[in-house]
Amino acid sequence: MRLSLRRGLRILLVTAMVGFVLLNLHVLYNTPDSTSSDRSKTTGSLSQNGGTDTHVQYTTGQSSATPKLSLLITPKPANSSSNSTVNAKQRYHRNITVNDTEALKYEIARINAEQYVHNLDKFGLSLGSQSLVIVIQTHDRPEYLKILLDSLRKVKDVEKSLLIVSHDVYSSQLNELIEAIDYCPVMQIFFPFSQQIYSTEFPGQHANDCPRNAKKDEALASKCNNAEHPDKYGHYREAKYCQAKHHWIWKLQHIFEGLHLLKDYEGNVMLLEDDYYLSEDIIFSTHMLRGLKERECPECRMLVLGNYDKNQNYAINGAKVERAFWISSKHNMGMTFNKSVWLEIKKCSDDFCTFDDYNWDWTLQHLSMKCIPDKIKLLVMKASRIFHVGECGMHKKSKNCDPDSVVKQVEARLTENRQHLYPNLVSLAGDSRFKLRDPKPNGGWGDIRDHNLCKQYLNGSRTR
Numbered sequence: 001m002r003l004s005l006r007r008g009l010r011i012l013l014v015t016a017m018v019g020f021v022l023l024n025l026h027v028l029y030n031t032p033d034s035t036s037s038d039r040s041k042t043t044g045s046l047s048q049n050g051g052t053d054t055h056v057q058y059t060t061g062q063s064s065a066t067p068k069l070s071l072l073i074t075p076k077p078a079n080s081s082s083n084s085t086v087n088a089k090q091r092y093h094r095n096i097t098v099n100d101t102e103a104l105k106y107e108i109a110r111i112n113a114e115q116y117v118h119n120l121d122k123f124g125l126s127l128g129s130q131s132l133v134i135v136i137q138t139h140d141r142p143e144y145l146k147i148l149l150d151s152l153r154k155v156k157d158v159e160k161s162l163l164i165v166s167h168d169v170y171s172s173q174l175n176e177l178i179e180a181i182d183y184c185p186v187m188q189i190f191f192p193f194s195q196q197i198y199s200t201e202f203p204g205q206h207a208n209d210c211p212r213n214a215k216k217d218e219a220l221a222s223k224c225n226n227a228e229h230p231d232k233y234g235h236y237r238e239a240k241y242c243q244a245k246h247h248w249i250w251k252l253q254h255i256f257e258g259l260h261l262l263k264d265y266e267g268n269v270m271l272l273e274d275d276y277y278l279s280e281d282i283i284f285s286t287h288m289l290r291g292l293k294e295r296e297c298p299e300c301r302m303l304v305l306g307n308y309d310k311n312q313n314y315a316i317n318g319a320k321v322e323r324a325f326w327i328s329s330k331h332n333m334g335m336t337f338n339k340s341v342w343l344e345i346k347k348c349s350d351d352f353c354t355f356d357d358y359n360w361d362w363t364l365q366h367l368s369m370k371c372i373p374d375k376i377k378l379l380v381m382k383a384s385r386i387f388h389v390g391e392c393g394m395h396k397k398s399k400n401c402d403p404d405s406v407v408k409q410v411e412a413r414l415t416e417n418r419q420h421l422y423p424n425l426v427s428l429a430g431d432s433r434f435k436l437r438d439p440k441p442n443g444g445w446g447d448i449r450d451h452n453l454c455k456q457y458l459n460g461s462r463t464r
């Protein structure tokens with residue numbers, strides 16, 4: 001039998017086309033919709049939503065074809081006689097006066113223990129190895145938090161993620177912003193050693209703390225607190241600069257090891273700060289990056305969704321990814337990693353707690369250079385999916401800089417580049433050639449009380 005040339009070509013063409021389609025299907029990321037095929041595991045129950053039980057399933061087994069699930073909570077159909085808006089309000093608006101520090105301490109301990117999730121009845125929650133938990137660390141800038149939350153509302157697939165907001169200030173204004181979230185499950189956690197609670201004692205500022213610029217001999221003579229331990233530049237502790245580093249590491253510990261819902265969670269956690277603006281394809285891009293990491297960089301520990309480049313070219317870089325070692329000034333925006341990476345960071349917690357720098361990111365770079373085996377390697381999007389809106393508020397206060405106009409610029413740029421978002425294939429475009437070094441500590445973290453507090457909550461010997 002003789003195959004005509006034409007017929008042969010046609011078969012070749014059809015095969016190529018089918019192959020192309022299959023490949024495309026393959027690179028489309030797997031949303032964890034496949035949950036339904038992975039049911040019937042052990043069943044537990046969790047009290048949520050004003051005493052009515054939400055059904056919870058914890059998985060015990062693993063099936064190779066579908067993503068491994070650690071948790072499945074099904075949404076509940078709306079029930080007109082139970083009003084969840086009202087229930088949420090009752091839970092989070094106990095009308096405590098925030099200057100009553102005992103009441104505040106008690107309330108925060110209650111919230112951290114209860115671990116209530118808003119909107120669970122509406123969206124349910126299904127968490128597995130391919131899910132994303134999004135964490136926002138926020139201080140007291142509700143105007144920025146609102147910008148971030150408004151951008152998050154537009155993010156594709158946000159309803160499938162769990163959002164965790166980590167606070168170090170309790171305020172009804174912030175709580176109201178969280179309660180207004182109606183697009184995904186959300187949980188609030190509160191840093192229990194905040195200066196709001198400890199306003200007149202360590203870790204807040206104590207009346208007898210040594211002044212920043214006191215000379216050591218004067219300090220010793222005056223017997224002020226911690227006279228023995230100025231930082232490496234001879235300055236004494238300033239409470240207001242120490243909180244963010246404590247909050248950063250406490251939050252990771254609490255999320256990876258303290259939350260019941262995430263007890264068996266092996267998927268990724270993305271870290272955000274309250275003054276970011278997100279591109280609507282950030283979750284989609286994270287899934288694409290995760291796939292690329294599996295194929296091209298299994299030794300990478302992190303995915304990074306944002307960068308600070310002044311010129312963002314989506315047409316050229318929208319689907320490009322760079323491989324690099326972690327550098328604080330470049331890779332601290334939208335860091336995404338899982339529990340195994342947290343445990344590696346935690347192994348270095350003594351270093352973290354004692355490195356004389358009040359910045360968590362410089363400290364982490366030091367860990368990467370000096371403690372974590374083989375350094376932290378990562379993949380970072382070359383076209384940023386995160387914009388740092390708060391930059392103008394923090395460092396260039398004198399300039400007339402309005403966050404809303406920054407947001408308008410960012411939105412305009414993203415709209416112009418719409419067709420370059422949602423890349424259906426991301427690729428490695430090379431390695432960063434940025435020079436690595438162990439950062440010189442900036443000081444501000446010489447006080448042994450900070451070192452001990454940090455070690456105490458990390459080793460579990462102090463919880464409040």
Ligand SMILES: *[C@@H]1O[C@H](CO)[C@@H](O)[C@H](O)[C@H]1NC(C)=O
Nearest residue numbers: 052077078079080081082083
């Ligand atoms: C609606 O909620 C009320 C109170 O929580 C409960 O008694 C009732 O059975 C629920 N109805 C349905 C249809 O689920």
Ligand SMILES: *[C@@H]1O[C@H](CO)[C@@H](O)[C@H](O)[C@H]1NC(C)=O
Nearest residue numbers: 079080081082083084085086
């Ligand atoms: C729940 O209560 C709030 C406040 O009373 C009200 O605005 C809202 O319409 C109620 N929702 C339902 C579904 O009854």
Ligand SMILES: *[C@@H]1O[C@H](CO)[C@@H](O)[C@H](O)[C@H]1NC(C)=O
Nearest residue numbers: 089093094095096097098172
């Ligand atoms: C909260 O309590 C204060 C005093 O205890 C009272 O004046 C205020 O009206 C209360 N606010 C609300 C919203 O209940």
Ligand SMILES: *[C@@H]1O[C@H](CO)[C@@H](O)[C@H](O)[C@H]1NC(C)=O
Nearest residue numbers: 096097098099100101102103
């Ligand atoms: C809280 O502050 C208010 C007004 O500033 C004051 O009247 C009240 O006494 C304070 N309460 C406590 C417990 O300090």
Ligand SMILES: *[C@@H]1O[C@H](CO)[C@@H](O)[C@H](O)[C@H]1NC(C)=O
Nearest residue numbers: 129266267300301338340341
């Ligand atoms: C967690 O991250 C580590 C380091 O990147 C990786 O080796 C491991 O496979 C990841 N675990 C899961 C469940 O994806």
Ligand SMILES: *[C@@H]1O[C@H](CO)[C@@H](O)[C@H](O)[C@H]1NC(C)=O
Nearest residue numbers: 451452453455456459460461
């Ligand atoms: C935890 O760390 C503190 C501070 O270094 C130390 O005093 C304490 O003994 C440690 N506790 C445990 C249980 O390891």
